[in-house]
Every structure is written in structure tokens, then in C-alpha cells.
Amino acid sequence: MTLTDILAELVAIPSLPGTPNDAITDAICAHLDRPGVTLHRLPTPEGRWNILASIGPTDVPGIMLSGHGDVVSAEGQQWSSDPFRLTAQGDRLVGRGTSDMKGFLAVMLHLVPDLLAMDLQRPVHLAISCDEEIGCQGVPHLIARLPDLIAPPLACIVGEPSDMAPVLAHKGKQTVEVTFAGRPGHSSDPARGQNAIYAAARFALRVEEMARLLREEGPFDDSFDPPCSTLQAGVIAGGTAVNIIPDRATVLIEARGIPDHPPEAVITDILADFPTGAAHRVLAAYPALRKAADPSLAHRLANRSGRQVVQAVSYGTEAGLFAAAGIPSVICGPGRIERAHRADEFIRADELNLCRKVLREEIVAMCGDVDAMLNSPVKPMI
Numbered sequence: 001m002t003l004t005d006i007l008a009e010l011v012a013i014p015s016l017p018g019t020p021n022d023a024i025t026d027a028i029c030a031h032l033d034r035p036g037v038t039l040h041r042l043p044t045p046e047g048r049w050n051i052l053a054s055i056g057p058t059d060v061p062g063i064m065l066s067g068h069g070d071v072v073s074a075e076g077q078q079w080s081s082d083p084f085r086l087t088a089q090g091d092r093l094v095g096r097g098t099s100d101m102k103g104f105l106a107v108m109l110h111l112v113p114d115l116l117a118m119d120l121q122r123p124v125h126l127a128i129s130c131d132e133e134i135g136c137q138g139v140p141h142l143i144a145r146l147p148d149l150i151a152p153p154l155a156c157i158v159g160e161p162s163d164m165a166p167v168l169a170h171k172g173k174q175t176v177e178v179t180f181a182g183r184p185g186h187s188s189d190p191a192r193g194q195n196a197i198y199a200a201a202r203f204a205l206r207v208e209e210m211a212r213l214l215r216e217e218g219p220f221d222d223s224f225d226p227p228c229s230t231l232q233a234g235v236i237a238g239g240t241a242v243n244i245i246p247d248r249a250t251v252l253i254e255a256r257g258i259p260d261h262p263p264e265a266v267i268t269d270i271l272a273d274f275p276t277g278a279a280h281r282v283l284a285a286y287p288a289l290r291k292a293a294d295p296s297l298a299h300r301l302a303n304r305s306g307r308q309v310v311q312a313v314s315y316g317t318e319a320g321l322f323a324a325a326g327i328p329s330v331i332c333g334p335g336r337i338e339r340a341h342r343a344d345e346f347i348r349a350d351e352l353n354l355c356r357k358v359l360r361e362e363i364v365a366m367c368g369d370v371d372a373m374l375n376s377p378v379k380p381m382i
């Protein structure tokens with residue numbers, strides 16, 4: 001099968017997060033279930049599947065390639081073709097997930113026969129997660145199983161769309177729902193009740209104030225734009241009718257933290273600052289990706305792709321979770337993040353081919369046999 005055929009097959013499966021993912025799992029595993037591949041379908045508590053496939057010896061450290069199999073919905077978007085049918089428009093391959101990130105998955109799967117033909121001295125692991133698009137909910141269950149299944153990987157390449165520029169860092173994020181309880185009553189005598197909307201509104205203004213303090217006083221990390229942790233209220237809701245004193249109001253807030261200032265700390269600060277009868281619930285969270293101590297992988301990938309190393313990006317990925325588990329991680333994948341989650345998301349064949357070339361060269365250099373390493377066209381910059 002060609003790379004484009006594999007991508008078309010994956011795009012045709014609308015693998016929305018938070019729904020059963022047997023179909024996409026079966027399709028991916030069909031490419032992996034062959035002699036020489038150690039294949040695990042790993043269940044999550046929600047009844048969905050992560051996949052871990054290893055080629056080469058699993059008892060020595062190797063390299064991990066990571067991607068998520070879920071895609072965001074196309075509902076409410078104006079597509080010029082069926083989002084779940086890969087469609088060529090000029091040099092664009094249009095379809096949901098082409099950039100984010102079934103293009104990378106297709107490259108991974110297309111490389112498998114090639115990897116099997118190599119005499120790998122170190123393993124290549126393919127880690128494919130579920131439920132990434134609803135706050136990286138699937139991958140922690142995969143990461144928790146790794147110590148039982150493989151030697152700790154030397155590095156992980158997370159193939160989120162970066163136009164094949166290696167990315168060193170991103171912020172962490174926590175999304176929290178804060179609920180305010182009031183005391184209901186008739187609007188004819190507001191003083192006899194307790195209006196939950198006022199409490200929520202005061203809280204929202206406090207969020208604004210704290211966001212300003214973060215902006216003005218830091219802490220700062222100049223790799224990021226903006227160079228500080230951020231906080232904002234994104235949704236506010238409460239009340240049922242204009243003549244009833246509202247007894248409930250909720251505010252959704254989101255904190256994004258630089259690596260030295262985790263989002264949990266920002267959230268803890270704002271909640272500690274506002275103790276009156278509020279309950280909170282974490283809806284989603286992932287840690288920041290901190291720059292790896294050893295930047296050599298990123299520099300090698302940049303050499304191979306002809307791109308510059310990027311210090312930090314504004315979006316979040318599973319790389320923060322892999323890094324927190326002790327696996328040095330870098331983001332490097334085909335396509336562009338600006339196309340993700342939009343109508344007419346696309347990728348180009350030359351982008352997929354560049355990704356394939358870069359990954360293959362890196363794998364030969366890190367995991368290949370000695371002859372292949374000596375013949376590798378790009379020397380590792382260690």
C-alpha cells in the first residue's frame with residue numbers, strides 16, 4: 001500500500017475522541033500484526049484502546065514514535081469535500097486528521113515493512129493513543145504500562161504537526177470548572193436569597209486581575225510567547241429565569257503554565273484566593289514539555305529536515321506526559337498546526353515524504369545495524 005492509501009484508509013474512519021475506537025484500532029493493528037512486530041492493544045478504563053507496537057529487541061532502550069488516533073469533529077464546519085474521505089485538491093490531500101495527526105500515523109505504518117527488513121540493534125516503538133483531543137486522557141494509561149513491556153526508551157518523537165521543525169517545549173494546561181452555590185428565592189426580594197451569579201462574576205473579575213499580575217510580574221520564560229503563565233475565564237453560566245434568585249453559577253477557567261510554573265499552581269492560587277462556597281472540578285490537564293537536557297536529537301532532526309529548531313510552541317501535546325515519565329521528548333511531525341481542527345484540513349505528499357525520510361534516517365542512525373550506521377548520509381551531532 002502507498003503512504004497515501006494508508007492515509008486514505010485512516011481518514012475514512014471518523015475516530016472521534018470519547019467514543020469507542022475499535023474501528024481505528026483494528027485498521028492500525030492490521031498494518032502492525034505481522035511477524036517481527038510485538039503488538040499490544042492496551043485498554044483504557046473508558047473501554048478504549050491504546051496501541052504499542054515494537055520492532056526489534058524490546059529489552060534494550062530504543063526510540064519511540066508517538067501519535068494519537070483520534071481526531072476532532074467536523075461538525076459545524078464548512079468543508080468543500082467530505083471530511084472523512086481523503087480528497088486531492090491540487091497538491092493538497094484534504095481530510096479530517098491529515099495534519100493532526102493521521103499523516104504521521106500513516107508514515108509510521110508505511111515504515112513498518114522497511115523497519116522489519118533492517119537488522120535493528122535497538123527497538124523502534126510505535127505508541128498510538130486514544131482520546132488525546134479531549135485533554136490527553138488516553139496516553140497516561142499507555143505510559144503506565146511501558147515499564148512492564150519495554151526497556152525505557154532513549155527518546156520519543158511526538159509527531160504533532162510542526163512542519164518537521166523539532167520543537168523543544170510547550171506550556172502545561174489545566175482546565176477547571178468552578179461552581180458557586182447560592183440560596184434561591186423570588187426576585188421580588190433579592191436580599192433574602194444569595195445570588196450565585198454575583199459570586200461567579202466577582203470570581204471572573206478576580207481571574208482577570210490575577211491574569212494581569214501574571215503578565216506583569218511573571219514568573220517569565222522568554223522561550224514562550226507570551227513569556228508568562230496565563231489564566232482566563234472562558235465560559236460563564238448561571239441562573240434559570242429573570243425572576244428567580246440564581247442558586248447556581250459556573251465558570252470555566254483555563255491556566256497555561258510555563259515549565260517552571262505548573263498550571264496547577266496557578267489554579268491553586270486563584271482558588272485559595274476565593275474561598276467562599278465554591279466547588280471545583282478539573283476537566284482536563286497535561287504538563288508542560290520542558291526542554292530536554294540533551295538537545296542532540298532535536299538538532300539531528302533539524303539537520304535531516306532542513307528546518308530550524310523551535311524553542312517553544314503555544315499548543316500542548318502528549319510530549320509533556322512522556323517527558324514527565326522520564327522519556328526525553330521532542331515534537332516533530334508533518335503538516336502545520338494552523339490547519340488542524342479547521343475545515344479543509346490538509347497535508348501535502350511532499351510533507352509526508354520528508355517526514356518519512358527524516359524518521360528513517362534517524363532510526364537507521366539510532367537503531368540500525370553498524371553497516372547502516374556507517375552508511376548513514378547524515379552524521380549524528382553528538
Ligand SMILES: [Zn+2]
Pocket residue numbers: 068100101132160
Ligand atoms: Zn494532535
